[in-house]
Amino acid sequence: MIQELIVITKNSTGVPHLAPMGVHVHGDEIHILPFRPSTTLTNLLETKLAVLNYCNDVRIFAGCLTGRRNWTLNGLVLNSALAHSEVELVRVEEDEIRPKLICKILNTVNHAPFMGFNRAQYSVLEAAILVSRLKMLPLEKIDSEIAYLKIGLDKTAGERELEAWMWLMEAIETFKMENSK
Ligand SMILES: Cc1cc2nc3c(=O)[nH]c(=O)nc-3n(C[C@H](O)[C@H](O)[C@H](O)COP(=O)(O)O)c2cc1C
Structure with a gap:
């Protein structure tokens, strides 16, 4: 099963780095598959540690992809995380494009209850x-998938989902403008 999480790593001088990643869950073994080049990859190889943040504030996913990475942290844990797991790198399966980082869960901490699914968050x-x-x-x-995803968004979004959606639509518009010249 693949879970969409915010993976937070730090470099050797302690600077944190946030990245949305779809991690593969095999019991208490976690596979993280970053495409090269990747700061998450560099940091994990350097420090051997990451924190998986289970988070339903989708602004963080959209924010990381649109240059908004300044989310409040306590160590490598997001303030808005519902739970987190610390993981340790145990093995690397090398690949030129997408190496597999095999990690072991060291501990998991709950912070807030899971309150149910929301279609706008999926969108x-x-x-x-x-x-x-x-x-x-x-x-x-892109255009046809966005049109479909907007149906669930329009029916079920709260303020956080609408803000995240707006950032993503701005990024798509900017990309289109820059590539039509
Ligand atoms: C839900 C979601 C899942 C993602 N999963 C991956 C992934 O498994 N591997 C990856 O390299 N990038 C993934 N990305 C894209 C990365 O978050 C993004 O490219 C990021 O900058 C990764 O590079 P970094 O480690 O240098 O930050 C995903 C993005 C989203 C929104």
Whole structure:
């Protein structure tokens, strides 16, 4: 199963780095698969540690992809995380494009209850993935998927989801303008 999380690492001087990642869960073994080049990859190889933040504030997913990475942290834990797990790197399966970082969960802490699913949050996550692939996907595919995702967004979003959606739509518009010249 793949879970969409905020992976937070730090470099050797302690500077934190946030990245949305789809991590593969195999019991208490976690596989993180960063595409090269990746700060998450560099940091994990250097420090061997990461914190997986389980978080339903989708502004953080959209924010990381649109240059808004300044979210309040306590160590490597987001203030808005519902829970977090500390993981340790145990093995690397090398790959030129996308190495596999095999990690072991050291501990998990709950902070707040899970309050149920929300369709607008799904829409924002999917739109964030589209934004991360703008250079790889045809624009017609982006436009048709956004039109579909907007249905669930319009019906069920709260303020956080609307703000995150707006940042992503701005990023798509900017990309289109820069690539139509
Ligand atoms: C929901 C979601 C899941 C993502 N999963 C991955 C992933 O598994 N691997 C990856 O390299 N990038 C993934 N991305 C894109 C990264 O978050 C983004 O490219 C980021 O900058 C990674 O590079 P970094 O480690 O240098 O920050 C994902 C983005 C989103 C929104």
